[in-house]
Amino acid sequence: MRRAIRQHPQQQVFSGSVVLPNGQHDMMHRELVTNQVTLTAKPVAESTYAHDFKYDIFSFVGILLSRKTIGRIGLPEQDYFIRFDDFEYALRARKFGPFLNVHDAVVLHKTTYTRAAVAPWKEYYVMRNRIASLYKHSGRNWQTQWYCRKFLMRKLLAIALFKNRWHQALPLAKAYVAGYQDGCHEHLGRNLNYLP
Incomplete structure (x- = not known):
């Protein structure tokens, strides 16, 4: 990271390569x-x-931002609580240029999480915060509204397509619909119905 900072003095955001325990x-x-x-x-x-x-x-894993950038864009969106808070923060930082990943700066990410893993309470925030971030940065127009409807339909369809989701089909469907509605109406913050 120090090497990259010296070589790219105008660069405002750096990251390392995220590696799983399996390499x-x-x-x-x-x-x-x-x-x-x-x-x-x-x-x-x-x-x-x-x-x-x-x-x-x-994502927030292995990110190094300049103080100047943080001064410009502020802090992460606290009311997102979890999920897509880093995505939204990246959208703000991106206005001042792309980010540089330093390939030999390695971040060991000890996690078992995959995108295939779903929990209804987390999926509520995925749906809500994705919609909220889209409307915040792209506005409400026919393209973004259509995308949000399609995003909801894809999530609901995935419940039927993936057998590992069948046992929690109803809680997942409720979480997606609630997240869609709250995202459209910008009801943010911790939702007491969707907590760990």
């Missing part, structure tokens, strides 16, 4: 925006980690 890159932490309106993103390709690279969306 594989956890690529969900560094993403590229693929649609500027809906703010959809995809993980940076595995091969890209062979060298330093720039990207658009970070």
Whole structure:
């Protein structure tokens, strides 16, 4: 990180490569925006980690921000509570340029979490905060509203498609619908019905 800071004095946000205990890159932490309106993103390709690279969306795992950037964009959105708080923060920081991942600065992420893992209380915040962040940064227009409806439909459809979700189908469906409604109406903060 020190080497990268010296080499890139104008760069405001740095990160390390996130590695799982099995040695594989956890690529969900560094993403590229693929649609500027809906703010959809995809993980940076595995091969890209062979060298330093720039990207658009970070998670909070292994991030180093300049004090100047924090002074400009403020602190993370406390009312998001959990999920997509880092996504929204990255959108704010991105206004001042892309982020630089330093490939040989390695962050060991001791986690068993995968995107396939679902818990109804967490999924409520995924739905709500994704919608809230989209409306905050892209506004309410036909494209963002359509995307939010499609996002809800995809989540509901996934309940039927994945057998590991069938046993909690009703709680998941309720969480997604509640998250959709609260995201659209900007009802943020901790929801007492969806806590660990």
